[in-house]
Amino acid sequence: xxxxxxxxxxxxxxxxxxxxxxxxxxxxxxxxxxxxxxxxxxxxxxxxxxxxxxxxxxxxxxxxxxxxxxxxxxxxxxxxxxxxxxxxxxxxxxxxxxxxxxxxxxxxxxxxxxxxxxxxxxxxxxxxxxxxxxxxxxxxxxxxxxxxxxxxxxxxxxxxxxxxxxxxxxxxxxxxxxxxxxxxxxxxxxxxxxxxxxxxxxxxxxxxxxxxxxxxxxxxxxxxxxxxxxxxxxxxxxxxxxxxxxxxxxxxxxxxxxxxxxxxxxxxxxxxxxxxxxxxxxxxxxxxxxxxxxxxxxxxxxxxxxxxxxxxxxxxxxxxxxxxxxxxxxxxxxxxxxxxxxxxxxxxxxxxxxxxxxxxxxx
Numbered sequence: 001x002x003x004x005x006x007x008x009x010x011x012x013x014x015x016x017x018x019x020x021x022x023x024x025x026x027x028x029x030x031x032x033x034x035x036x037x038x039x040x041x042x043x044x045x046x047x048x049x050x051x052x053x054x055x056x057x058x059x060x061x062x063x064x065x066x067x068x069x070x071x072x073x074x075x076x077x078x079x080x081x082x083x084x085x086x087x088x089x090x091x092x093x094x095x096x097x098x099x100x101x102x103x104x105x106x107x108x109x110x111x112x113x114x115x116x117x118x119x120x121x122x123x124x125x126x127x128x129x130x131x132x133x134x135x136x137x138x139x140x141x142x143x144x145x146x147x148x149x150x151x152x153x154x155x156x157x158x159x160x161x162x163x164x165x166x167x168x169x170x171x172x173x174x175x176x177x178x179x180x181x182x183x184x185x186x187x188x189x190x191x192x193x194x195x196x197x198x199x200x201x202x203x204x205x206x207x208x209x210x211x212x213x214x215x216x217x218x219x220x221x222x223x224x225x226x227x228x229x230x231x232x233x234x235x236x237x238x239x240x241x242x243x244x245x246x247x248x249x250x251x252x253x254x255x256x257x258x259x260x261x262x263x264x265x266x267x268x269x270x271x272x273x274x275x276x277x278x279x280x281x282x283x284x285x286x287x288x289x290x291x292x293x294x295x296x297x298x299x300x301x302x303x304x305x306x307x308x309x310x311x312x313x314x315x316x317x318x319x320x321x322x323x324x325x326x327x328x329x330x331x332x333x334x335x336x337x338x339x340x341x342x343x344x345x346x347x348x349x350x351x352x353x354x355x356x357x358x359x360x361x362x363x
Contacts, residue, residue, distance in 0.1 A: 025067075033059050118321055136225065137312065152242070153247065157257065165250075172247050176247070178239070192213070199212040217311045236309075253284040289353065296341065304317070
């Protein structure tokens, strides 16, 4: 197991370096840097002023050198002005208060993620705050999605071809085929609109006191999560993700129910409920476990639409703001977080698969 973990961690590090370099290259293309210069210095600046701004801020160096600076593997750039003042990458640290006090290297390895040009703050602070908000959203989505998906998949796979199987399978396909931006808009129109949907009827009947049943804006959930301000974004994501997990569970359950040991248990007179719970369920959950683990990085990166739609300032909302405002440092930090989450969940998925499936042995 230790050798397996060492190999996987080594592959993860190489993969992370390759992926982050690709993102670094794409976000530092000349057109992107020119847009950044005009965003920060003014949209009417000349081409010569763009070149001057890029030179003053260390963007005129070779790509590999700047990637090494961003990682913290090579010394950060410095520049001495005509008046003798020194500026540089490491001089932007909040802890640097005196000339000459800046460290030689300041990058990802040293814990410095850069400064956000959109939020005018340290990228690490922006990411940590917003990642916590998305983590809470992901937690409630998993709490709702996983039991619901497993229940639908197990009930459909227990009796293949039955009316229950067809009905639940149709529901799972429909939920997966409906994008979040469609279901989210439908939910807002049905439950969070004071002009159309159920809310005007419920108000006229005296069932609810407020203008709407649920809140279409989830920003208030940052201060206090309630059923009324968190239900719509959670259900929008959960419904889209549960269909795929339910179909995988249904296929796995159907396959297990046709195995010889299940037939033997039936011939011995074991009740159908005991067959499902004691013999079929554990083996049927091996494939869904892997799929559920792979849903976590999708939840982290796929909530962009939902968080923007419901005005919930989480990780996806920050990623949208960074892309819309060409915030290079914030985009790079978000890519690092996404890559790390994907690689860690895949590692946990592989380890869990080994423990769930006794036929697999690691040497």
